[in-house]
Amino acid sequence: MVRVQLSNSSHFSLRECADCQYTMCVCAEESRVFQWEVSPSSLGEVTLEVRAEALHTEQLCGNEVAPPPTVGRVDTVVRKLLVEAEGTPVAVTHNALLCPGAEKPAEKNISLLLPDLFVAGSARASFSVLGDLMGRAMKNLDKLLAMPYGCGEQNMILFAPNIYILNYLTSTAQLTHAIKERATRFLESGYQRELTYRHDDGSYSAFGKSDASGNTWLTAFVMKSFGGAKPYIFIDPKLIVDSRTWLLSHRRQDGCITSVGKLFHNGMKGGVSDDVSLTAYITAALLELDAVNPMVSGCLQCLRVAVAGKLENMYTTALLSYTFTLAGDQQTRAALLTALHQRSVTDGGTRHWKRAEASEKVLDSLEVEMTAYVLLAVLSGTPVPGFDLDYASSITRWLIQQQNPYGGFASTQDTVVALQALARYGAATYSSEGACVVGLSSLGGASWQFTVDQSTRLLYQEQALDRLPGDYRITAQGQGCVQAQVGPPGAGLCTGTGLCPGPGLCPGPGLCPAPGVEEEGGVSKKPRRGSHLMG
Incomplete structure (x- = not known):
């Protein structure tokens, strides 16, 4: 009994x-x-x-x-x-790149604010510190995006970022057995899954053989990713050759690539420059593979004609700057970077590029992607006068502001390209010397310290914040940079209807972000990202 x-x-x-x-x-x-x-x-x-x-x-x-x-x-x-509480979950993330000077610490005062309308007890926040630019993405390789992985493009978010993280850790001698094992496991599973979206002619599409044909852009994306993964896992070389041959079959007499198949990537849609953007992307993919063949020279000829004309599309210009950087065409590269510089947006030590047609209220993922392409163009190849590491640093600061709680961004492509660019910047600025002490204190008297040195560089250090609303002070002293984040260990939840705490802060009717962060430099009004701390 x-x-x-x-x-x-x-x-x-x-x-x-x-x-x-x-x-x-x-x-x-x-x-x-x-x-x-x-x-x-x-x-x-x-x-x-x-x-x-x-x-x-x-x-x-x-x-x-x-x-x-x-x-x-x-x-x-x-x-x-x-x-979990009833209502709609809202997560607001606030990122900081803190770089103390030799004699002057980096400091930030923040106020964690709650909106008038939220579910009592649902607001939570934490403060976390990492000593490495790629640390947050590295920790969350399996959840960089809050999206289902149900098609050939989305599956690649489980695949491509691992390549750039492994390249970065290898080049900086930080790759451990545990990290390599985890990353290669994701590469192997993503590789096998992507093969289910392959057509017999070597192309790939979002839904595989259920689509009438392969897609040119996705085929190039998969081809360059498989090529990048070859140092870490087995990739059948025939798959890369077949994809390249299929892409070559769609090249026109003028060298441009014709778009084939369903295209879901917004950066390749619409406008007179559609074929130019597509050709620039495919050419960059081939050059990353060190492909030297008549196809590349023909594609570059198509792109030079486009550059000689009037380029009005900012995305296309940014992508072309990276493509000609890989091609080693310094004259065209410098001209494109100069044109981009004149159209850049600077704010509080950051630099990025905007699309004229982009919404002012919601962050445009294409802005992240094209800004990342400019960073890649600046950091790849021989340095161009006026576009040094300081210039790259201002771009990097803006990109870090846009990261979600897991180190990813908004979509597959902006996450892949931005992580590739951040990894390139991290490798260019990496130093094994120095240590940094990060302090966090509240006006209520509580205080915490986090030490970041070579032994704890990749260690995720986190402290729950109990005082909501509350005022906090962040300090960083020492040598080197640290990435700090104020974000939700769970989500702040809002319910019902009512006014939001400020114009543009609601992602939808009756949805209020909690908690919010206010800073001396102002508050970002873009709801998906909130405000950000940069020092």
Whole structure:
């Protein structure tokens, strides 16, 4: 005979159901179901503890009296139940690249604010520190984007970033066995999954053979990613050759590549420069593979004609600057970078590029992508006068501001290109010397310290912030840069309708971000990113 009990807790109310039994016979190889009515009274993880005890009784159990064991009369099972509030989850992330000077620490004062309308108890925040530019993406390789991986392009988000992280860690002598094993595991699974989207002619499409044909852009994306992964996992070389041959078959007499198949990437859609953008992307992919053949020279001729004309599309110009950098055409590269510089947007030590047609209220993923292409153009190849590491640093600061809590960005392509660019910048500025001490203090008197040196460079250090709303001060002293983030360990949740705390801060009717961060430099009004701390 067994008696089962669910332990009481201050985090939920417990009621036994009217017709339920909690003491009954349980024979060998038999199972029973016990039920309770549980109503949680707090958010977060709630502990459920169930205790089963074998009782001494004279009642028959299976036509015999079953004496309780002398040892192991009681079993206890503990499980965690995640309780989430009603409403719409909203996560606001705030990133900081703190670089103290030789004699002057980097400092930031922040105020964590809550909107007027949110679910009580749902607002949570934490402060985290990493000593490496790629550390956050490295920690969250499997969740860089909050999206399903249901097509040939989306699957590549599980694949391509691993290449740039492995390249970066290898070049800076930071690659450990554990990181390499994890990253190569993602590469191998992504490689096998992507093959299901392959057509017999060597091309790839979003939904594989269910599509009428392969797609030129996705085929180039897969081809360059497979080529980049060759140092780390086995890639059948025939797959790369077949893709290159298929792409070559769609080259026109003027050297441009014709778009074939369904195209889901916004940067390649519409406008008179559609074929130019596509050709520039494919040419860059071939040059990254060190492909030297008539196809590349023909494509470059197509692109030179476009450059000689009037380039108005900012995305196309940024992509071309990287393509001609890889091609070693310094004259065209310098001309494109100069034109881009004249159209750049600077703000508080950051630099980026905007599309004229982009929304002012929501961050445009193409702005992230084309800004990353400019950073790649600046950092690749022979330095161009006026475009040095200081110039690259201002671009990097803006890109870091746009990262989500996991180190990714908004879409597949802006995440892939931005991580490639950040890895290039991290390798160019890496130093194994120095250490930095980061301090966090609240006006209420609490304080914490985090030490970042070579031994803790890749260590994710985090502290939950209990005072919401509350005022905090961040300081960084020493040598080197650290990346700090204020973000939700869980999401702040809002519900109902009402006014938001400020214009442009609501991602939708009645949705209010919590918590918000205010800083001396102003508050970003773009809802998906919130404000950001840069020092």
